[in-house]
Amino acid sequence: MKKPTIIFVLVLLFSLSVVWPLQAQTPAPAKPSGPLAVKAGKVLDVRTGQVATNVYILVEQGKITSLGPTAPAGVPVLDLSNKTILPGLIDCHVHLLLNWNDQSSASFLRMSSPQAALWGWRNLQVYLEKGFTTLRDAGETDALYGQFALRDSVKSNLIQGPRLVCAGSFVSVTGGHGDLDSLAPDFALKKQVNIADTVDEVAIVVRRDLKYGTDWIKLMATGGVADPLSDFNVQELSQEQMAKAVEIAHRARRKVMAHAEGTEGIKAAVRAGVDSIEHGTMLDEEGAVLMAKQGTWLVPTLYTFQHGVEAGLTYNQDPIMLEKGKAILKYQQPAFALALKHRLKIAFGDDDDPAFAPKEFSALVRGGMTPLEALQTATVNGAELLGLSAEIGTIEAGKTADLIAVEGDPLKDITVMENVVFVMKQGAIIKQPKKD
Ligand SMILES: [Zn+2]
Numbered sequence: 001m002k003k004p005t006i007i008f009v010l011v012l013l014f015s016l017s018v019v020w021p022l023q024a025q026t027p028a029p030a031k032p033s034g035p036l037a038v039k040a041g042k043v044l045d046v047r048t049g050q051v052a053t054n055v056y057i058l059v060e061q062g063k064i065t066s067l068g069p070t071a072p073a074g075v076p077v078l079d080l081s082n083k084t085i086l087p088g089l090i091d092c093h094v095h096l097l098l099n100w101n102d103q104s105s106a107s108f109l110r111m112s113s114p115q116a117a118l119w120g121w122r123n124l125q126v127y128l129e130k131g132f133t134t135l136r137d138a139g140e141t142d143a144l145y146g147q148f149a150l151r152d153s154v155k156s157n158l159i160q161g162p163r164l165v166c167a168g169s170f171v172s173v174t175g176g177h178g179d180l181d182s183l184a185p186d187f188a189l190k191k192q193v194n195i196a197d198t199v200d201e202v203a204i205v206v207r208r209d210l211k212y213g214t215d216w217i218k219l220m221a222t223g224g225v226a227d228p229l230s231d232f233n234v235q236e237l238s239q240e241q242m243a244k245a246v247e248i249a250h251r252a253r254r255k256v257m258a259h260a261e262g263t264e265g266i267k268a269a270v271r272a273g274v275d276s277i278e279h280g281t282m283l284d285e286e287g288a289v290l291m292a293k294q295g296t297w298l299v300p301t302l303y304t305f306q307h308g309v310e311a312g313l314t315y316n317q318d319p320i321m322l323e324k325g326k327a328i329l330k331y332q333q334p335a336f337a338l339a340l341k342h343r344l345k346i347a348f349g350d351d352d353d354p355a356f357a358p359k360e361f362s363a364l365v366r367g368g369m370t371p372l373e374a375l376q377t378a379t380v381n382g383a384e385l386l387g388l389s390a391e392i393g394t395i396e397a398g399k400t401a402d403l404i405a406v407e408g409d410p411l412k413d414i415t416v417m418e419n420v421v422f423v424m425k426q427g428a429i430i431k432q433p434k435k436d
Pocket of ligand 1 (some may be wrong): 093095138182351
């Protein structure tokens, strides 16, 4: 362990030991209560769109044990009879280890790994408060893998947060979308652990991710928007490099996601056998046909591109990032329309400050989805992409008790998803509606 890391751990342990006895409520994760019946005014079946009224959802030991018209005698009832209940939401494209208020290219150079982990903890709380009970971290720049520490700490109940499925490093070519070093050559950093310019170097980065516990591999198939170096039109990793990553990951029973904006890079990633295309902003007809044929998922992250242009330089972006954001936006809607036309499998991803994550629902509907389809991306579809369909994604007996509530009818007005008033994760109540 590096010296600064040891100091950080000691300081953290010390502060926890001081704070915990005084404020048992704040840092300690909420625990599942005894048996509880949630009285739902309406329950949405996200598979079919059918709405059942006045349903008692019985929750015991973190699981949904039954749904019915009455509650068993003696079981306390939580009355949400004027609310609509949905499954806890799943966001398949987040980046936790960031201060989203500073999106400048220098932000990575100023952020220590411990500081990034603390931002991660804070971002987890925002996601949970917005109703997201499961997240897939779509890769980070932290060579020390703070995202894995967060994932494992949520799992062991050390901290409160959505359950996490994590990618490791951004596997990137030199000068590509995942190359943090935007300094002049006179000041160049030593080669970062995520940089891979050959097939063999990809194998090394992927194996390092696997060694330290990654769930997914994240490839930078093309350039992107939020960096000062790369061109989003251009394919970066070769198809051979990506195929090597897929071969090693699949053999290790892990999946592969590819950041892919430009048309050729999308197709190369799909041909290489990746499991999901992230963004897919310049998808063409041939690419859509290929994805449909291979069953490749799309995580379109629509709103973050729109928000980036609306926000201008509010969040310290380098001006070149804003220019790229404006240039790519015109491709977004035609590509998304192709994805819908070819009935691609689509999962929800926000790729933005968690405060804005719920805005992706409206963006999906503006892009052509029905409200139900938009809700499916963040529930049944997300669960399927993550291989967690047996546990999460719907409200059924036997599933984990991840429940949220909204006011109003999300099938009529998708913007109600921006105001989640109740959150339960694994039977523990995280957020309660304000008393009327
Ligand atoms: Zn991303």
